[in-house]
Amino acid sequence: MSDVSGTEPSGTEPGGTEPGGTEPGGTEPGGTEPGGTEPGGQGVRGRVLLVLATSTGGVGRHVAALLPLLPGAGWRPQVAAPSATLQQFMLPALAPSVAVEIPAAPHPRADARAVRALRSVLAGLGAGDVVHAHGIRAGFVALAALRTVPARRRPGLVVTLHNAVLAAGARGLLGRTVEAVVARGADVVLAVSGDLVRRARAAGARDAARALVPAPASRPPRRTPAEVRARLGTGEAPLLLTVARLAPQKGLPLLLDALGRLRAAEGPPEAVPVLLVAGDGPLRAELEARAAAEALPVRWLGARRDVADLLAAADVVVSSSEWEGQPLAVQEALRAGAALVATDVGGVGEVTGDAAVLVPVDAQALAAAVRGLLADPQARRDLRERALRRAAQLPTEEEALAQVADAYARAARRRRGVG
Structure with a gap:
């Protein structure tokens, strides 16, 4: 894993340019269009759009670790996330990316803008493709945008729940309500702890399982x-x-x-x-x-x-x-x-x-x-x-990739009406 405070990669300087960034729908150098073969991998099974809200910690790092692995499992990744998140985790260097400003907290106008922006990105996807939203906020915006897409070409939705709703009062009630809506609306829910899996199932999730979130490899100490x-x-x-x-x-x-x-x-x-x-x-x-x-x-x-x-x-x-x-x-x-x-x-x-x-x-x-x-x-x-x-018993990146690829396949099958 990155050794920056044990929590956050260093990212780039504000206003810097990320190498290799392209808009979703473009092709990275050496990439392939659906139906081709990824280098060293299998035939392309589909495209996956990974959606993040504002992130400064583990969620961004998890996505950054996952992106380079997906082509080997047959999924061609794209990313939609706030510009600051894209820069901090250097995501455009890992996959075609577009800035969609999804704030960390609910904001009606900002959320409406994010839904419109994400809807335009979804125009390049179809029923055999998948949207993978990370977190409740990203899941809510992705679900709202997907509901504007005709059912016959709507991609599947996988949501990974990374955090619990801890707020009290009205804010907590709103958060738990949104969490339940997202859990019911997703084709597959992955949650980072058993308590979140149970909450998702209680809310009506049709397919919920504990996510595998391995830490990236760490280096040995350099000083005594x-x-x-x-x-x-x-x-x-x-x-x-x-x-x-x-x-x-x-x-x-x-x-x-x-x-x-x-x-x-x-x-x-x-x-x-x-x-x-x-x-x-x-x-x-x-x-x-x-x-x-x-x-x-x-x-x-x-x-x-x-x-x-x-x-x-x-x-x-x-x-x-x-x-x-x-x-x-x-x-x-x-x-x-x-x-x-x-x-x-x-x-x-x-x-x-x-x-x-x-x-x-x-x-x-x-x-x-x-x-x-x-x-x-x-x-x-x-x-x-x-x-x-x-x-030695913790999940590996290979195990996490296999789980995610299987979740994508299940979500895509449901959209095609197969399973």
């Missing part, structure tokens, strides 16, 4: 733990590491609460752990201000390309999210053989198995789990061994 410590100036203090986008879902306030409890515990000053935060995001200034006001031992590292080095140096890796599906940062920690503590939310336990200490979303429980591991080197060694064993 001692070199990392020397560079950071942390001395011999225990090191905690979290790799996360600094956004509400990631539960960083909870982690700071737990760190405060660890600092308040009796013991010598050198036993107080230092928290390394690798990642950036909209809450950074707020979180930094709080940590400074409470004199918490935190190093805000920003987006990093040396996550492998940090994982090797950390005594304990912590995930404090309020919800996750198949978090790439957790998968990366397992591959690194890290001693991992994580909140038991969404699909986290499905990813870790017995290779992590899972705790409720509670600062006291989180602090107690971290404290227990820091005090028990053998427990950390045992967890590291379990992590490496579990990492």
